[in-house]
Amino acid sequence: AQTVTQSQPEMSVQEAETVTLSCTYDTSESDYYLFWYKQPPSRQMILVIRQEAYKQQNATENRFSVNFQKAAKSFSLKISDSQLGDAAMYFCAYRGILNSGGSNYKLTFGKGTLLTVNP
Amino acid sequence: EPEVTQTPSHQVTQMGQEVILRCVPISNHLYFYWYRQILGQKVEFLVSFYNNEISEKSEIFDDQFSVERPDGSNFTLKIRSTKLEDSAMYFCASLRRGAGNEQFFGPGTRLTVL
Numbered sequence: 708a709q710t711v712t713q714s715q716p717e718m719s720v721q722e723a724e725t726v727t728l729s730c731t732y733d734t735s736e737s738d739y740y741l742f743w744y745k746q747p748p749s750r751q752m753i754l755v756i757r758q759e760a761y762k763q764q765n766a767t768e769n770r771f772s773v774n775f776q777k778a779a780k781s782f783s784l785k786i787s788d789s790q791l792g793d794a795a796m797y798f799c800a801y802r803g804i805l806n807s808g809g810s811n812y813k814l815t816f817g818k819g820t821l822l823t824v825n826p
Numbered sequence: 827e828p829e830v831t832q833t834p835s836h837q838v839t840q841m842g843q844e845v846i847l848r849c850v851p852i853s854n855h856l857y858f859y860w861y862r863q864i865l866g867q868k869v870e871f872l873v874s875f876y877n878n879e880i881s882e883k884s885e886i887f888d889d890q891f892s893v894e895r896p897d898g899s900n901f902t903l904k905i906r907s908t909k910l911e912d913s914a915m916y917f918c919a920s921l922r923r924g925a926g927n928e929q930f931f932g933p934g935t936r937l938t939v940l
Contacts, residue, residue, distance in 0.1 A: 740927060744931075749933070750863075750915055750933070750934050750936075751931065751932075751933045751934065752869070752917060752919075752931035753931075754928055754929075757928065798868070798869060800869075802927075802929075812857055812859075812874070812921055812927065812929065813859065813871045813874050813882060814859075814861070814869075814871065814919075814929060815871065816868045816869040816870070817868060818867070818868040819868060
């Protein structure tokens with residue numbers, strides 16, 4: 708079974724600074740997807756960024772980027788120029804690849820990191 | 827932009843009562859999911875549904891739980907006899923197979939069992 712570990716229950720960052728959230732995972736599969744989801748106080752889960760394991764290039768979405776180290780099974784999220792609206796719970800998630808028999812794409816989540824942005 | 831919707835936003839029920847949580851997935855999506863998040867804990871997979879049947883369920887999804895897609899648009903989660911420990915946020919998600927493979931989440935239903 709796949710597991711996802713987020714070792715930082717809480718992090719804080721000053722507005723406009725950069726912060727990195729850590730995530731490690733365990734899997735025996737060679738191909739998979741990794742995601743970072745943001746959950747603000749409204750509790751809605753919002754996709755921040757996605758990484759396909761077969762792609763060596765790290766994904767980037769505006770101020771959000773990842774450092775994907777496949778051999779180390781590490782998938783950290785870097786938030787640059789942090790804004791007050793970035794304050795939220797961030798979840799790292801793993802998903803396997805659909806197989807020929809039809810799979811389910813279920814997500815396996817870590818426990819989350821609560822990010823506080825200080826003005 | 828299409829979105830997943832869930833009703834109600836908050837449901838309060840007495841222990842032992844049946845509840846039905848409703849979701850309307852995005853219309854051209856083929857895979858449907860329920861997840862649960864107990865307050866302060868991680869999001870946990872409950873069940874996935876594809877081609878009008880359950881494709882996978884977790885150990886949490888016992889005989890008290892059932893899912894249904896009664897009319898081609900709604901996707902429901904029923905808890906037959908609620909327990910105190912069923913109090914949680916329940917998220918519905920849907921996915922259209924293809925490039926990107928993003929699961930779109932609904933806003934959640936907060937279930938409180940008294």
